Amino acid sequence: MSWSEMQPLLSDACLDTLFMVLWSTVWTVVVGLPLGVLLVLTGRGGLLQNVLVNKVIGAVVNIGRSIPFIILMVVLIPFTRFVVGTSIGPSAAVVALAVGGIPFFARLVETAVREVDHGLIEAVQSMGGGTWTLVLKVLLPQALPSIVAGLTTTVIALIGYSAIAGAIGAGGLGNLAIVYGYQRFETGLMVVTVIVLIVIVTLVQLIGDLVARRLAPRGTSRAQTPVRIRLPWSARTAQEATIAKP
Amino acid sequence: MITTTDLTKVYRSRGREVTALDGVDLHVREGEVYGVVGRSGAGKSTLIRCVNLLERPSSGTVTVAGQDLTALAGRGQRANAALRQARSRIGMVFQHFNLLSSRTVRDNIELPLEILGVSGKERTRKALELLDLVGLSAQAKAYPAQLSGGQKQRVGIARALAGDPKVLLSDEATSALDPETTRSILQLLRDLNRQLGLTVLLITHEMDVVKTICDSAALMKGGRVVESGTVSELLATPGSELAAELFPVGGEPSGPDRTVVDVTFHGEAATQPVISQLSRTYNIDISILGAAMDTVAGKQVGRMRIELPGRFEENVVPIGFLREQGLQVEVAAVADAVDSDGLQEAAGLAKDGAQ
Incomplete structure (x- = not known):
């Protein structure tokens, strides 16, 4: 298969993948972020301590996380059909990706928010701050760098999931690699697809690290460490890049 | 408030x-x-x-x-x-x-x-x-x-x-x-x-x-x-733990037949050089075992542990002098003193006197 033949297939697949990842990320953040915060607030010693709510959310999140993604997609088919009217194509995949991404991200948000120093909560309570003030002005801003790092991990996981989704008819780069690369023995196309995925993942990680670094509190040692550019094919390059940017 | x-x-x-x-x-x-x-x-x-x-x-x-x-x-x-x-x-x-x-x-x-x-x-x-x-x-x-x-x-x-x-x-x-x-x-x-x-x-x-x-x-x-x-x-306040912690004094008597006295300075009396007055008036040698003094708002505040020669009975008059100066005086019950019974008795007497 020549490049001119591959090119339209690749660009279509790229757009599909980006569509799936973008929308599933949006839903993951919209639902996962409040869920993660709620897990902390309702937890033991939390501001809205509520054992029942905490246990229920925790159980749902754990179930969501323990089902293998490919099974989750199949299980969700009736739900997906109900929401978007079809069970194949990128739109249908967004539903499954979001359902897979939400519990993943919620746990990462929970960890990030739990790390916020309890002293800060106490200080703002002593000023007369309520729960909303604490969430919006203390917990989220203080946890933001960690949340962004968690989001980067989540987006990369979603890119991986979207490739799996491609295997059962969602379109995108995964679909391209399976249908053309594997089933039609187009090894060249398969290699190109994998390279495109590596580039996307690397870019996402790079942007995520940059943003997290920008958000880190200024003047701390964390902000002074240089961005580590992790290039998958060369450990040495990564080290050199680190040294080059002191 | x-x-x-x-x-x-x-x-x-x-x-x-x-x-x-x-x-x-x-x-x-x-x-x-x-x-x-x-x-x-x-x-x-x-x-x-x-x-x-x-x-x-x-x-x-x-x-x-x-x-x-x-x-x-x-x-x-x-x-x-x-x-x-x-x-x-x-x-x-x-x-x-x-x-x-x-x-x-x-x-x-x-x-x-x-x-x-x-x-x-x-x-x-x-x-x-x-x-x-x-x-x-x-x-x-x-x-x-x-x-x-x-x-x-x-x-x-x-x-x-x-x-x-x-x-x-x-x-x-x-x-x-x-x-x-x-x-x-x-x-x-x-x-x-x-x-x-x-x-x-x-x-x-x-x-x-x-x-x-x-x-x-x-x-x-x-x-x-x-x-x-x-x-x-x-x-x-006699025996105040907080006062003792604020102005900690220590020091053991240098020998038998000594009277150890804790003097607390506060208020007006603290401005007088009472220790040297005491020494001159009664012609006795006073050793300072320990002291914690501080100047607060221009006045000396603090505590001092001093040692007078002789037993408590012999020092009733000098101790009375210190009290007259408006100082608070406690006879310290020092453990392991040679005549511990006498000292404890003396401490008891001193507390009665303070009240």
Whole structure:
């Protein structure tokens, strides 16, 4: 298969993948972020301590996380059909990706928010701050760098999931690699697809690290460490890049 | 200004009960600096957190500026609007400063004003004014991580003052600072106390803090206040543990047949050179075994342990002389003294005499 033949297939697949990842990320953040915060607030010693709510959310999140993604997609088919009217194509995949991404991200948000120093909560309570003030002005801003790092991990996981989704008819780069690369023995196309995925993942990680670094509190040692550019094919390059940017 | 009545706090976990506060009555007058001292685990931290109800007391009442906070808070565990409103009028500073690392110094000070719903322009004006007050105008745009410990605590104090509080609670505010910075922070608290008429309740384990700025003090042990009063009242109390801790004196008698006497100086008498007068009047040699003196507001305050030759019976007259000078005199019961029976008897006699 020549490049001119591959090119339209690749660009279509790229757009599909980006569509799936973008929308599933949006839903993951919209639902996962409040869920993660709620897990902390309702937890033991939390501001809205509520054992029942905490246990229920925790159980749902754990179930969501323990089902293998490919099974989750199949299980969700009736739900997906109900929401978007079809069970194949990128739109249908967004539903499954979001359902897979939400519990993943919620746990990462929970960890990030739990790390916020309890002293800060106490200080703002002593000023007369309520729960909303604490969430919006203390917990989220203080946890933001960690949340962004968690989001980067989540987006990369979603890119991986979207490739799996491609295997059962969602379109995108995964679909391209399976249908053309594997089933039609187009090894060249398969290699190109994998390279495109590596580039996307690397870019996402790079942007995520940059943003997290920008958000880190200024003047701390964390902000002074240089961005580590992790290039998958060369450990040495990564080290050199680190040294080059002191 | 701050009154707690029969305050108790019991923590329950897995069937075990820990009593952190066991019937604490505290009375802090308006405009004074009140220090609560005690070892770790004595309940100081719990006490100060109960004053603005960061910890809900198990029973008892807390009144701040005439407002019964315990009644205001109701029964719910979450802070209601009335309690939050009351809290915004009570400033609090912390041992570890508790500044938001994501905000600049100015934005940290603006935070309580945001909570109070003050408009943007007014917030900035007030924050800059407060920064000026604590001497940090140049650092308005810095982040907390770029400041030294003392500077961070100044920001903490400025933030605590943003809501124009009448009362400032200080939770070990100087315990994470070096001695020199501690002095400058204490000086700042003293100035604010005088300039703004701010009532300060502080907890500390450093006796120096009490000595430096407190008008009154209380000693906590095992969740109870065992001694309290103004610093001079405490000094005037025979056998006061707090006075002894504030001005610790030690020293063993140099031989048998000596009388060891603890003399406490406070008030007018402290300005007289009594020891040399005593020596000259009775022609006796006095050795000083230990002394802890300090000049507070231009007057000498402190305690001294002196040794007089001869047994107690032989020294009744010189000791009487010291008492006449308005000094408080206690005959120390020194353990392992050769004639310990006699000394204890003497100590008993001296206490009777004091009463």
